[in-house]
Amino acid sequence: MNELILDFANWLASQTFSIGLHESFYLYNWIETTHVLTLMVSLGLLCIIDLRMLGWCFTQVPASKIAERLTKPMLAGFVVMFATGILLYTAIPVRTSQSLWFRIKVILLLAAFINAVLFHRHMKASIDTWDRAPVPPARTRIAAGLSLALWAGVVVTGRFIAYDWFDCGEPNPAWIDAFIGCTNPAA
Amino acid sequence: MRLLDLFTWLETSPVGAFVKDKGATFATIEAVHLMALAVLGGTVLATDLRLMNVVLRDIPAQTIVFTAHRWFKISLYTLLVTGFFMVAGVATKCYHNFYFWVKMAALAAGIAFVFAIKMPLLRGNIDELRPATLKLVALASMSLWFLVAASGRWIGFS
Numbered sequence: 001m002n003e004l005i006l007d008f009a010n011w012l013a014s015q016t017f018s019i020g021l022h023e024s025f026y027l028y029n030w031i032e033t034t035h036v037l038t039l040m041v042s043l044g045l046l047c048i049i050d051l052r053m054l055g056w057c058f059t060q061v062p063a064s065k066i067a068e069r070l071t072k073p074m075l076a077g078f079v080v081m082f083a084t085g086i087l088l089y090t091a092i093p094v095r096t097s098q099s100l101w102f103r104i105k106v107i108l109l110l111a112a113f114i115n116a117v118l119f120h121r122h123m124k125a126s127i128d129t130w131d132r133a134p135v136p137p138a139r140t141r142i143a144a145g146l147s148l149a150l151w152a153g154v155v156v157t158g159r160f161i162a163y164d165w166f167d168c169g170e171p172n173p174a175w176i177d178a179f180i181g182c183t184n185p186a187a
Numbered sequence: 188m189r190l191l192d193l194f195t196w197l198e199t200s201p202v203g204a205f206v207k208d209k210g211a212t213f214a215t216i217e218a219v220h221l222m223a224l225a226v227l228g229g230t231v232l233a234t235d236l237r238l239m240n241v242v243l244r245d246i247p248a249q250t251i252v253f254t255a256h257r258w259f260k261i262s263l264y265t266l267l268v269t270g271f272f273m274v275a276g277v278a279t280k281c282y283h284n285f286y287f288w289v290k291m292a293a294l295a296a297g298i299a300f301v302f303a304i305k306m307p308l309l310r311g312n313i314d315e316l317r318p319a320t321l322k323l324v325a326l327a328s329m330s331l332w333f334l335v336a337a338s339g340r341w342i343g344f345s
Contacts (some may be wrong), residue, residue, distance in 0.1 A: 025344075029340075032340065033340045036224075036337075037337060039224070040224060040225055040232070040332075040336055041232060042224045042230075043222075043225035043228075043229070044229025044232060045233065047226045047229045048229045048230070048233050057257070057258055058250070058251075058254050061246050065243070065245070065246060066243075069242050070233065070242060070243070072242075073232065073241075075332070089300070105338050109282055116262060155218055155221050155222050156215070156218040159214060159221060160211075160218070162214075163211075163214055165211070
């Protein structure tokens with residue numbers, strides 16, 4: 001699996017558009033800036049929804065209204081954030097593929113996605129019983145808390161990608177080199 | 188005392204040294220700063236898009252504005268505290284960085300706009316305000332806070 005990922009990353013790194021993205025000062029920086037700005041849109045609105053589900057804000061507004069009305073702009077933000085994230089990966093594919101933080105970030109993203117799908121199902125099935133309750137039931141609050149925790153993890157690990165701690169070639173424990181797929185740790 | 192001396196003192200102070208020299212301190216503070224920025228963005232968007240009649244149209248604007256403002260203040264204070272520590276770690280770099288001063292100007296303008304113009308205006312009867320005025324206030328607010336975030340990101344590029 002690690003070899004497959006590395007082969008793909010090496011192939012991507014040799015493509016003209018990858019080199020162009022990496023070498024372009026303004027394009028790369030604007031993509032990264034857009035990535036941060038859409039964090040304010042997507043994660044910001046997600047925080048508002050989760051805080052309502054925790055019973056911490058907008059308690060006088062039905063939970064379904066906050067969720068339904070803010071989901072569209074939130075998803076629009078996520079689409080742009082995901083697209084700019086792909087472009088950032090495309091610009092530096094090999095190092096990013098072998099970054100411990102990037103790999104943890106992807107796992108957290110998957111966990112956040114699964115949590116969101118399960119939460120949406122739970123909400124559809126039971127919203128009528130707690131829609132107007134200032135503090136939703138425990139299961140809803142746990143899902144909202146988990147969502148915030150997972151996204152906080154995504155932000156932290158995303159920011160840590162920029163640092164070279166645990167990069168291949170660093171004096172890492174063997175299990176980290178195995179996890180991030182360093183084919184030649186001593187290199 | 189020149190302003191540069193103040194920045195140099197800050198960087199060499201125990202706070203500056205702690206942020207600069209202790210492993211992942213700067214990066215961790217930076218991550219908290221980003222999370223607070225996300226919450227601030229959410230409150231600004233929920234408020235301003237409501238004022239523009241784009242989202243949450245069936246909920247009174249007052250409800251959205253005043254509830255969101257509480258969380259806006261929490262995230263702003265978190266940003267100011269974490270921002271201070273981040274600057275302390277790289278104070279002299281910030282002093283010579285054009286985008287740092289752009290961000291500080293935008294931040295000062297954003298804070299002044301929210302507390303001296305936007306909130307006093309909205310504390311009256313929002314329904315009596317002209318839609319064009321509300322849209323202008325919302326657009327100015329979103330522009331200022333997005334400028335704060337964008338210029339903040341550019342500090343790291345130069």
